[in-house]
Amino acid sequence: MRARDRESDMAELKVTQVKSSIGAKKNQRDSLRTLGLRGIRKSVVRPDNAQNRGLINVVRHLVSVEEVDA
Template sequence: MAKQIKITLTKGLVNSNIKQRENVRSLGLHKIGQSVTREDTAVYRGMVNKVRHLVTVEEVD
């Protein structure tokens, strides 16, 4: 079974640019405090890296 990461939106998207908003939406996040669990792949890691100042990431077993 692949590792999982838990991604939580911690800051709002008011002053972010369009690409950052699209990345957050693609991750499946809509509201501040919302969390999603995704597989730990290079694709999701890259998306999280682009918005690392807006989200927090935890590894889940």
């Protein structure tokens, strides 16, 4: 099974920024941008994979995460 096919079977994560990135370290601001978050109360839905989990882990104090069905 190809990786792309496996990702479509996996759940997705809804990531919402709940705190400002002002005063955050550069790598944390970069992680928010990579996730597609550009402001407080903005949400994105991302696939649940190791790359996105790592980005979320870096900014876990600035975001809230919910699991949604694909």
